[in-house]
Every structure is written in structure tokens, then in C-alpha cells.
Amino acid sequence: MLCYCYLxxxxxxxxxxxxxxxxxxxxxxxxxxRPIQILDRILSRPEDKQHSKELIEIKKDxxxxxxNLQASLNEYPNKDQVLQELKKxxxxx
Ligand SMILES: [Zn+2]
Numbered sequence: 892m893l894c895y896c897y898l899x900x901x902x903x904x905x906x907x908x909x910x911x912x913x914x915x916x917x918x919x920x921x922x923x924x925r926p927i928q929i930l931d932r933i934l935s936r937p938e939d940k941q942h943s944k945e946l947i948e949i950k951k952d953x954x955x956x957x958x959n960l961q962a963s964l965n966e967y968p969n970k971d972q973v974l975q976e977l978k979k980x981x982x983x984x
Contacts, residue, residue, distance in 0.1 A: 953981060 903909040918926040933944050964970035976979035
């Protein structure tokens with residue numbers, strides 16, 4: 892029997908959800924509200940402004956990770972050196 896995705900109505904083989912919607916479900920399970928917040932913030936904008944908003948979201952994620960890293964590095968004596976090296980690696984990418 893052919894199945895169509897419960898979410899987007901695309902053909903999904905023998906699954907309730909297609910491959911893309913399965914991936915979306917997995918992101919929601921892992922990150923809770925964050926995927927929806929990102930989609931709301933980016934897709935509700937005109938297409939030409941979406942790219943810059945994506946960059947802002949990526950920078951926000953990097954900043955949040957840096958802050959978390961900084962908090963976890965407070966226990967180590969050479970934390971400043973480690974943090975500088977990580978920042979250089981991030982800037983290269
Ligand atoms: Zn789907």
C-alpha cells in the first residue's frame with residue numbers, strides 16, 4: 892500500500908512521514924522549540940533578507956556556544972589560551 896506523508900502529503904513509501912519530515916521531527920525532538928524559532932525568524936522575512944538573517948542566527952549560535960564554552964573553561968588554568976585557539980579555528984571557517 893502506498894503511503895503519503897502525514898505532514899506534507901508527499902509520497903513516503905511505507906512510512907508515515909517522508910524523509911524530509913522525518914528529519915524535521917528528529918530536529919524537533921533534539922532541539923525542542925529551537926527549529927521552529929529559526930524557521931519563524933527566517934522564513935517570515937522576504938527572500939533577499941533571509942540569507943542575512945541566517946547569518947545572524949548562525950552568529951548567535953556561535954556566541955551562545957562560546958559563552959557555554961567559556962563557562963566550562965573557568966575550571967582550567969590555561970582557559971584563555973584554549974579559547975583563543977578555538978576562536979582562530981572558528982574565524983578560519
Ligand atoms: Zn513530508
